[in-house]
Amino acid sequence: MMATVGLVLALAIGAGCRLLDIPLPAPPKLQGALLVLAMTLGFVAGDYLLR
Numbered sequence: 001m002m003a004t005v006g007l008v009l010a011l012a013i014g015a016g017c018r019l020l021d022i023p024l025p026a027p028p029k030l031q032g033a034l035l036v037l038a039m040t041l042g043f044v045a046g047d048y049l050l051r
Contacts, residue, residue, distance in 0.1 A: 003044065 027033055
């Protein structure tokens, strides 16, 4: 449930930044985006393993 809320919130922030023409709070390069994805997956996996 929390992962779904996080995904919806992330998409809403991205859409809001696009509609309001605010620079997206994410790295502009593919390598940076993959780093953010890896950190997020690591955080979620750590949370799952610690439960």
